[in-house]
Amino acid sequence: MPELMLDGHALTVADGTSVAAALALGGNGCSRTSVSGQRRAPLCGMGICQECRVTIDGRRRLACQTVCRDGMQVETQP
Amino acid sequence: MNEYADLLIIGAGPAGMAAALAAAPSGARIVMLDDNPFAGGQIWRDGPQASLPAQARQLRERLQSHANIRHHSGTRVIANPGPKQLLVEDDENGWLISYDKLILCTGARELLLPFPGWTLPGVTGAGGLQALIKSGLSVSDERVVIAGSGPLLLASAATATQHGASVLRIAEQASLTSVAGFAAQLPRWPAKWLQSFSLFNRHYRAGTHVLAAFGTDRLEGVRLQQQGKIVELECDRLACGFGLIPNIQLGQALGYAIEGQALAVDVWQASNRADHYAAGECTGFGGSELALAEGAIAGHSAVGEVEKARQWWPRRARWQGFANALNQAFTLDPQLKSLARPDTLVCRCEDIPYAALTEHSDWRAAKLASRCGMGACQGRVCGAAVEHLFGWQPSASRPPYSPARIETLMCLDDTPPA
Ligand SMILES: Cc1cc2nc3c(=O)[nH]c(=O)nc-3n(C[C@H](O)[C@H](O)[C@H](O)COP(=O)(O)OP(=O)(O)OC[C@H]3O[C@@H](n4cnc5c(N)ncnc54)[C@H](O)[C@@H]3O)c2cc1C
Ligand code: FES
Numbered sequence: 001m002p003e004l005m006l007d008g009h010a011l012t013v014a015d016g017t018s019v020a021a022a023l024a025l026g027g028n029g030c031s032r033t034s035v036s037g038q039r040r041a042p043l044c045g046m047g048i049c050q051e052c053r054v055t056i057d058g059r060r061r062l063a064c065q066t067v068c069r070d071g072m073q074v075e076t077q078p
Numbered sequence: 079m080n081e082y083a084d085l086l087i088i089g090a091g092p093a094g095m096a097a098a099l100a101a102a103p104s105g106a107r108i109v110m111l112d113d114n115p116f117a118g119g120q121i122w123r124d125g126p127q128a129s130l131p132a133q134a135r136q137l138r139e140r141l142q143s144h145a146n147i148r149h150h151s152g153t154r155v156i157a158n159p160g161p162k163q164l165l166v167e168d169d170e171n172g173w174l175i176s177y178d179k180l181i182l183c184t185g186a187r188e189l190l191l192p193f194p195g196w197t198l199p200g201v202t203g204a205g206g207l208q209a210l211i212k213s214g215l216s217v218s219d220e221r222v223v224i225a226g227s228g229p230l231l232l233a234s235a236a237t238a239t240q241h242g243a244s245v246l247r248i249a250e251q252a253s254l255t256s257v258a259g260f261a262a263q264l265p266r267w268p269a270k271w272l273q274s275f276s277l278f279n280r281h282y283r284a285g286t287h288v289l290a291a292f293g294t295d296r297l298e299g300v301r302l303q304q305q306g307k308i309v310e311l312e313c314d315r316l317a318c319g320f321g322l323i324p325n326i327q328l329g330q331a332l333g334y335a336i337e338g339q340a341l342a343v344d345v346w347q348a349s350n351r352a353d354h355y356a357a358g359e360c361t362g363f364g365g366s367e368l369a370l371a372e373g374a375i376a377g378h379s380a381v382g383e384v385e386k387a388r389q390w391w392p393r394r395a396r397w398q399g400f401a402n403a404l405n406q407a408f409t410l411d412p413q414l415k416s417l418a419r420p421d422t423l424v425c426r427c428e429d430i431p432y433a434a435l436t437e438h439s440d441w442r443a444a445k446l447a448s449r450c451g452m453g454a455c456q457g458r459v460c461g462a463a464v465e466h467l468f469g470w471q472p473s474a475s476r477p478p479y480s481p482a483r484i485e486t487l488m489c490l491d492d493t494p495p496a
Contacts, residue, residue: 016126017214018115024215028296030199036429039295041199043426043459045209046120047113047154048187050454050481051426060481061169064213065152067115 004072019063019074020045020052031063032077053077079173083109083148085380086164086175088155088328089183091119092366093358093373095137097181100377100386102144109175110141111150111166113480117141119185119358120205121366127241128212155328157477159490162353165477172486179353179380182329182341183373186359188230188319191463192424192432193417194290196318200297204319208234211241218242220314223300225249225288228321228408235279238317246311248279249286249302251320252408257284260407267400287414291316303413321408322363323462329356330474338362339465346387347376355380364401371397415467424467425460427453441470454481 003012004022011026020042023029030039031052042052045064052063055075063074085101087094090112098110110117116124122134130138141147150168157165163176188203195201202210204226211217222243224235227250235245250257286304291297299312324340335342335350340362343349347357357376358369371394378387418424420433430450438444441451441464450464451457451472456479461472478487 014126014214016124018125018210020210021214021216028199034197034426034429038197038429039199040197040426041296042202042210043206044188044190044203045206045213046187046203048455048458049190049426053454059483064210065114066169 002068002070002072004068004070004074006074007076013068017068019054019056019061019066019068019072022068022074023052023054023063023076027076030076079171081109081173081175083107083175083177085109085179085181085377086177087111087181087183089119089185089358089360090114090117090149090151091183091185091358091369092121092137093185093360093369093376094119094181094183095141096370096373097183097357097377097380098147099137099140099144100374100383101381102147104381104383105146106381108144108147109150109177110147111153111155111175113152113154115152117149117151119369120209123209123212125213127214154480156479156482156486157490158332165486165489167482167486172483172489174489179355180332181347181355181357181373181376181380182332182334182360183356183358183369183376184325184328184360185369186322186324186363187458187462189321189323189462189466190318190459191320191414191417191466192422192460193288193318194419194422195292195297195300197423197426198291198293198297199295200293200314201291201316201318204234204317205230205322206319207315207317208237211237216241217315220244221246221312222315222317223247223249223302223311223313224317225251225286225300225302226319226321227251227410228319229404230319230322232279232282234317234319235281239279243315245279245281246313247286247302248282249288249304250282250284250408251287251411251414252284253411254284256407256409260403263403267396287411287417288316288318289417320410320414320466322359324360324362326360327456327458327475328479329360331477331479345391346379346384347372348379353380362401363405364397365404368394368397368401410466418467424463425450425453427455427460430460435464435468441465441472444470445473456480
């Protein structure tokens with residue numbers, strides 16, 4: 001069971017859980033703020049819409065196509 | 079790191095897996111890549127809350143048993159720098175793959191149409207919700223409304239129910255006559271018939287579509303047009319998708335001919351470009367059985383096994399019949415073109431409202447003036463939406479086909495001039 005940090009809070013999830021699912025398990029599910037200030041969350045769940053982009057270990061990644069790993073640092077865009 | 083493949087397959091869904099397995103006994107050096115963490119494509123998406131059918135597990139085991147098949151998961155195509163060469167990237171590295179033959183098995187994505195409130199957190203695609211649940215999202219005790227069109231609504235509802243959600247409504251835009259007509263034909267395809275039976279749900283309503291989603295910070299409810307009446311339901315999630323559209327961007331960029339909205343192929347699944355094939359839903363929506371048959375034909379054809387390819391033709395024809403019936407039954411109602419209000423965002427990447435697009439005559443003009451389609455998704459969501467709303471043909475995409483790291487793009491500097 002990997003333990004990751006989501007916006008500074010520790011979170012343990014089941015093996016194979018995507019970061020997109022973890023956003024909802026450990027927070028309000030949102031990933032980013034749009035250019036006009038709306039909060040957004042994963043939409044397509046399959047790597048198309050890019051709504052789920054977050055920073056993982058310093059790199060911009062798609063939460064829906066990234067599997068949670070132990071020690072991962074996930075930061076949503078405020 | 080550079081790589082060579084006799085046969086390169088893009089997409090590891092049913093079509094890509096079948097293509098690799100068909101071609102493997104020839105001894106060809108096969109590379110299959112897919113942007114998802116696991117093989118299986120849309121239908122056999124794996125995850126902590128997914129239960130893969132035996133067929134999918136067997137295919138995966140068979141793939142692993144062939145030493146000449148390499149599968150790169152979590153890998154996406156960034157550019158096509160030279161003839162028969164692709165630049166790809168995974169979480170760690172970027173590299174070039176040169177190939178002799180290519181099969182595109184890039185599948186399909188959901189058609190997501192703009193309606194008031196569709197940007198609220200809590201609103202997802204219909205298949206999108208299913209995918210998120212399989213990957214570990216909890217929907218236990220949540221109230222879910224599923225809307226849009228096609229059999230995927232039932233599949234998504236089944237997954238949500240199985241994981242503890244209470245599905246309040248399944249709103250299918252097609253008329254009851256169309257849906258009933260389709261259901262009556264199902265006994266022609268017995269396996270599919272059984273599948274749809276186990277999916278049947280008493281909250282299903284034909285002739286019903288979403289009008290708006292509402293809520294302040296996140297979704298609180300939806301308004302539906304239900305068989306002529308307006309109905310409001312409070313809910314925690316709305317999963318809304320209007321059927322599937324083929325992923326043709328990469329094919330288009332590689333010069334494949336397009337027919338309708340899909341990659342055009344002949345009886346061998348070959349495109350207009352020599353040595354370039356396509357199979358599965360990027361050649362038109364048709365379900366997993368059709369994708370498997372087309373994949374096998376493409377795999378055999380690509381390694382020159384004409385007779386073996388031909389043996390799959392009857393199977394393909396049979397499932398093509400199913401696909402035709404499906405596509406006819408779930409044709410979209412023109413009313414859906416009027417869901418967006420002037421202030422409804424059409425492009426979610428750049429936050430461009432519907433009103434900013436109506437004055438333009440084509441996609442190019444609208445893009446240049448408004449930046450619609452120029453954001454991170456590169457028009458894969460809004461491009462399909464404006465094609466539906468205004469009939470605008472999306473233009474071919476340009477590399478990078480997906481956001482790439484600088485280090486990956488630097489691989490291009492090592493390339494001899496083409
Ligand atoms: C969200 C969703 C859910 C579905 N659920 C069901 C279901 O429950 N039951 C059912 O019968 N049918 C379902 N379908 C229909 C399903 O698409 C087909 O039955 C079948 O999966 C088609 O197989 P395929 O191999 O053609 O494509 P897919 O299964 O779509 O596989 C294509 C693969 O290629 C990858 N890919 C695409 N472009 C690239 C690229 N440029 N670089 C790298 N990888 C790429 C994709 O991520 C995907 O993994 C679903 C479809 C969608 C979109
Ligand atoms: S949810 Fe659409 S790309 Fe991740």
